[in-house]
Structures are given as C-alpha cells and as structure tokens.
Amino acid sequence: AGILGKNAGELIAEAALAIEMGAEMDDIAMTIHPHPTLSxxxxxxxxxxxxxxxxIYMPKKKK
Structure with a gap:
C-alpha cells in the first residue's frame, strides 16, 4: 500500500505514528484529530x- 499526492506527508505521518506505537483501530478512533485535516x-x-x-452518512442495511 502507498500514499501519494498533495499533502501526502500528513497521512504518512499519521500512519507512521500509529505503526510505531502499535496502535489498534480503537486507539486511532479514540484519538482526537483536528478538523478539517487529512489525518x-x-x-x-x-x-x-x-x-x-x-x-459520515451510512444508509441502513437491508434485512
């Protein structure tokens, strides 16, 4: 996987920090992120x- 494009460094830094600290999805979800930012x-x-x-709008799943 890779990240490229304008301001990609912001996403790379966020991902690198998560990898370095051994973060799980819950750790990232519970972290405060400034708005509006790419991170x-x-x-x-x-x-x-x-x-x-x-x-984010998520439509209800059909039964």
Whole structure:
C-alpha cells in the first residue's frame, strides 16, 4: 500500500505514528484529530470499520 499526492506527508505521518506505537483501530478512533485535516480521514476509516462513525452518512442495511 502507498500514499501519494498533495499533502501526502500528513497521512504518512499519521500512519507512521500509529505503526510505531502499535496502535489498534480503537486507539486511532479514540484519538482526537483536528478538523478539517487529512489525518482526520484515517480516524474516519477506523470508525467506519468499527461501525461507530457518526460523521459520515451510512444508509441502513437491508434485512
């Protein structure tokens, strides 16, 4: 996997910190991220994966 593009360094720094500290998804989700920033998207991704995201519209699953 890779990260490239404008301001990619912000996401790389966030991911590198998570790897260095051995963070799990819950650790990242519980960390305060400033808004609006790109690093906040890593937080959103972990919250979506855990099913706890309240900032992104997620339609209800059909039964």
């Amino acid at each position: 906040e998207t890593l937080n959103f991704a972990t919250e979506v994966a855990e099913g706890t995201c309240t900032d």
